[in-house]
Amino acid sequence: MRPQPAISPASPPPSATPPSRRAASDGLATRLRQDILYCRWVAGQWLKQAELEAHYGVGRSEVRKALAEMLRLGLVVHELNRGYRVTPPDPGRRAEIRATRMALEAAAVDGILAHATPDDVARLRGLAEQFAAAAEEGSFARLVTLNQDFHAALYTLCGNSFLAELIGELRTRGLAGSTGRWTTAPGLRATAREHLAMVEAIAAGDAEGLRGLIRAHIAAF
Amino acid sequence: MRPQPAISPASPPPSATPPSRRAASDGLATRLRQDILYCRWVAGQWLKQAELEAHYGVGRSEVRKALAEMLRLGLVVHELNRGYRVTPPDPGRRAEIRATRMALEAAAVDGILAHATPDDVARLRGLAEQFAAAAEEGSFARLVTLNQDFHAALYTLCGNSFLAELIGELRTRGLAGSTGRWTTAPGLRATAREHLAMVEAIAAGDAEGLRGLIRAHIAAF
DNA sequence: CGGGCCCATATTGACTCCAAAATTGGTACC
DNA sequence: GGTACCAATTTTGGAGTCAATATGGGCCCG
Numbered sequence: 458m459r460p461q462p463a464i465s466p467a468s469p470p471p472s473a474t475p476p477s478r479r480a481a482s483d484g485l486a487t488r489l490r491q492d493i494l495y496c497r498w499v500a501g502q503w504l505k506q507a508e509l510e511a512h513y514g515v516g517r518s519e520v521r522k523a524l525a526e527m528l529r530l531g532l533v534v535h536e537l538n539r540g541y542r543v544t545p546p547d548p549g550r551r552a553e554i555r556a557t558r559m560a561l562e563a564a565a566v567d568g569i570l571a572h573a574t575p576d577d578v579a580r581l582r583g584l585a586e587q588f589a590a591a592a593e594e595g596s597f598a599r600l601v602t603l604n605q606d607f608h609a610a611l612y613t614l615c616g617n618s619f620l621a622e623l624i625g626e627l628r629t630r631g632l633a634g635s636t637g638r639w640t641t642a643p644g645l646r647a648t649a650r651e652h653l654a655m656v657e658a659i660a661a662g663d664a665e666g667l668r669g670l671i672r673a674h675i676a677a678f
Numbered sequence: 679m680r681p682q683p684a685i686s687p688a689s690p691p692p693s694a695t696p697p698s699r700r701a702a703s704d705g706l707a708t709r710l711r712q713d714i715l716y717c718r719w720v721a722g723q724w725l726k727q728a729e730l731e732a733h734y735g736v737g738r739s740e741v742r743k744a745l746a747e748m749l750r751l752g753l754v755v756h757e758l759n760r761g762y763r764v765t766p767p768d769p770g771r772r773a774e775i776r777a778t779r780m781a782l783e784a785a786a787v788d789g790i791l792a793h794a795t796p797d798d799v800a801r802l803r804g805l806a807e808q809f810a811a812a813a814e815e816g817s818f819a820r821l822v823t824l825n826q827d828f829h830a831a832l833y834t835l836c837g838n839s840f841l842a843e844l845i846g847e848l849r850t851r852g853l854a855g856s857t858g859r860w861t862t863a864p865g866l867r868a869t870a871r872e873h874l875a876m877v878e879a880i881a882a883g884d885a886e887g888l889r890g891l892i893r894a895h896i897a898a899f
Numbered sequence: 900c901g902g903g904c905c906c907a908t909a910t911t912g913a914c915t916c917c918a919a920a921a922t923t924g925g926t927a928c929c
Numbered sequence: 930g931g932t933a934c935c936a937a938t939t940t941t942g943g944a945g946t947c948a949a950t951a952t953g954g955g956c957c958c959g
Contacts, residue, residue, distance in 0.1 A: 506911070518943055521912085522746065529750060538911055538950050553840035560785030560841075561778070619774035620781075726940070739913050742942090759920050759941060904957080911950080922939075929932080 485515050486523040493532045493543055494632050503542045504533060532633050544633055554631040555675050561624050562671045566664055568615035573659050577614055582656045584610055589649035600639065607652055637678045706736050707744040714753045714764055715853050724763045725754060752851050765854055775852040776896050782845050783892045787885055789836035794880050798835055803877045805831055810870035821860065828873055858899045
């Protein structure tokens, strides 16, 4: 493999907060995760600790803690005494994660249908409609937030908080190195439609239908 | 909650390696994990960094890295500016992990049956028989190793390495604060029998039977 | 002219030290 | 006698510093 020069990221992360010592206990991990997921750091690129330190205005300790977290999530790879770099896209691994997500999210369906109250359904429908609206005219960041909210609300309903958290983590991991369908308007609309269809399946108590929708939703990414 | 005094662990971890700088990159995390899982550190106890530093003969950095890893695995809880302590047993959480494991391990069954060659079955049978032998007269450590080997070999067969790794991690997490059935001879024998039954189900290509055995195996813990 | 070896350089990773925060024990007061 | 307050101690969390290691270029040799 040809070692790539250690250039700056494609577009310098704009979140260049001045050296303000805020509650950055895991804030850096979140920011770094977002920046990696949205390809602000080029895949395969070396993430030099000093560079991160300067870009995010934090100390070395924070950088290393965040890098360890990214390593855990599989967003970066580590080579001893060489450093960390952004994990290159791996279609095979992503397929494995999708398959695993299908198993987990399908397992959550029964719990969701068992616990969902009319209020829950109404709330989910509201989130799905907000996403649909944002899909027409909304910022990328807002789409991401609404999407996360919808899925978090959905899987929280399953009654198994561990399962819900694990699904959330895998949803993040599976995105590594792919922007999904969100780069095209038709893809966005399809996503929004699927969300709404899921809500209706829940309202109808249709377990098998919901499972199929979820499976398709995962497969489409 | 009444704060417990910070006493020494019930039995001081015997792995008091002298300050030899070996490849302890993640060695401490492994040792610490074992010691927590086997209750060498009392649940709820504060794990003082200086104490760990002295006990394991490593530097502060290693200790903190290992603690972060334990935190990720849910084996310790962290309070800001207070420290880390061994996660108290939480039956509810363990039940959630068991339910999640059932979904994941059941999902692996189809892959296992699809990929298992006669050689694989023979190897699994060998591991299961070694475990059964060790269940009669073997050290606890050997049982742990053989059990891990058996399950690792089993789930590696599913053809989805991500799924296999995730199952392995959840198996570890689910053990937090419980020694399972391995404290009694009948429990050990039952475990060994179930392993052998699983192998036979694979040899017979009995998907539904294998799923049931796995489910029972998880539920029994 | 091509290949291999060696050294300067840059980067990581770990040790050590120090300030900030919380606990704990003691004391004075009600 | 109980309670609230205060100061000393302990412990964490972070930052700075320094040795170990891999790299890349330059030089020498075949």
